[in-house]
Amino acid sequence: MDLTTHQTHEFTGDTVICNLDPKRAAKMIGEELFSKTVRRKLNYEYSASNYMVYCVVKDIDLRDYGFGKWNTFHSEHLDLNEAFAQMYEQNDFSRPSFAITTPTLLTEARGDCPEDCQIVEFLTVANYSYFKQLWESDRKAYRQKKQGILDSILDVVEKHYVPNFRKHMVFHVTGSPTTNERFCWCPNGNSYGSSLTPRNMGVDRLNHETSLNNFYFCNASSGYPGFAPTFWTGALLYQRLSGDAILG
Ligand SMILES: Cc1cc2nc3c(=O)[nH]c(=O)nc-3n(C[C@H](O)[C@H](O)[C@H](O)COP(=O)(O)OP(=O)(O)OC[C@H]3O[C@@H](n4cnc5c(N)ncnc54)[C@H](O)[C@@H]3O)c2cc1C
Structure with missing residues (x-):
């Protein structure tokens, strides 16, 4: 239809x-x-659902900061089970663990990304039921949670990888498990099917x-x-x- x-x-x-x-x-x-x-x-x-950030940075070459044709995984915990449980079960992103990928450095194809810009994505797990309940009961709290996770990730990025990252960020969009369900029609916002x-x-x-x-x-x-x-x-x-x- x-x-x-x-x-x-x-x-x-x-x-x-x-x-x-x-x-x-x-x-x-x-x-x-x-x-x-x-x-x-x-x-x-279903497999775990996720939280995504798509960003565009301008007037900076992420290769100067150790990024390239690979993905980077950052963890604030030595125990990955603990990291997962804190974010996925307790919805606590104060010490976030996440993947960083730089698509414009992974391939020659730039699409319509301007020459002076690069794309960077951050990805972590997030609980579908928690976000669904926030979305249905309190849109303001839902948006605040999304923003809070972004801030937490960007604080880590500025501390460990790219100082002043926010100054170079000219565009960003965040996606929660319910975004994944609404936009991609992905049941329960799952990342990897069953x-x-x-x-x-x-x-x-x-x-x-x-x-x-x-x-x-x-x-x-x-x-x-x-x-x-x-x-x-x-x-x-x-x-x-x-x-x-x-x-x-
Ligand atoms: C954020 C994220 C990052 C990922 N990163 C990686 C990665 O780096 N490397 C990797 O190997 N894998 C990655 N994956 C996993 C990979 O994307 C999936 O395993 C893969 O896309 C599954 O393909 P699929 O065709 O089974 O399902 P999907 O890609 O989910 O395709 C199903 C399609 O069906 C459509 N659909 C649903 N309901 C209906 C309907 N009622 N009518 C019509 N159409 C409908 C959906 O819109 C969708 O287009 C990632 C997944 C996520 C969520």
Whole structure:
């Protein structure tokens, strides 16, 4: 359906590949139409949700500050489980651990990023239920929490990596778990599809088979999460359906 005109279009095909979240798709179609085995496999929990900051910095070369064709992971804790629990379970970002990535240094492709600018992203975990409850009960508190996490991250960045980072930051946008859900239609704001627990990873892991005729799943939760595994999941399904051997 076109979301602006509300006009609907019907597409038909001999084979249908569903690349949105399988659990969400099954709910939309009607879970009762799927076999008992597939329904059991669809009963997965989602992986942790996230908090993102996309920034543009101007008149500064991040290579002079140790950034380049790689990602940097900063932790304020020696124990990563503790770091995760403090942010994800206690919603406390006073000592944030986060990843820093510099896309304009990772590739030659600059898109429409001006010559004197570079893009930098900060990424960490954040609890979906906590943000959802804030979003629904107190928008001001929701915005303050988002801003508070940003300030906490930028304080660390200025202390350890780029003094005066804020002075060079000409644009920034933050995203919470509920942003991920609203903008990307990502259930519970998950980062990596289903959670990679022993239960979800064992023999009961979902795959492309849906139990519906000519209808296949192709998603992190029915294959494997991450960019490379996403290509792999798609290529493997293509190979299975076409018989065209493309994977060595
Ligand atoms: C912040 C963040 C950073 C990440 N960084 C990395 C990284 O550096 N390296 C890495 O390897 N992986 C990374 N990942 C993981 C990677 O992005 C995912 O594993 C991958 O995108 C999963 O691909 P997918 O096709 O299964 O699902 P998605 O990319 O989520 O695609 C599903 C699509 O379905 C659409 N959709 C949902 N509902 C509907 C509907 N009802 N109708 C129509 N369309 C719908 C969604 O809008 C979406 O476009 C990151 C994830 C996050 C959230």
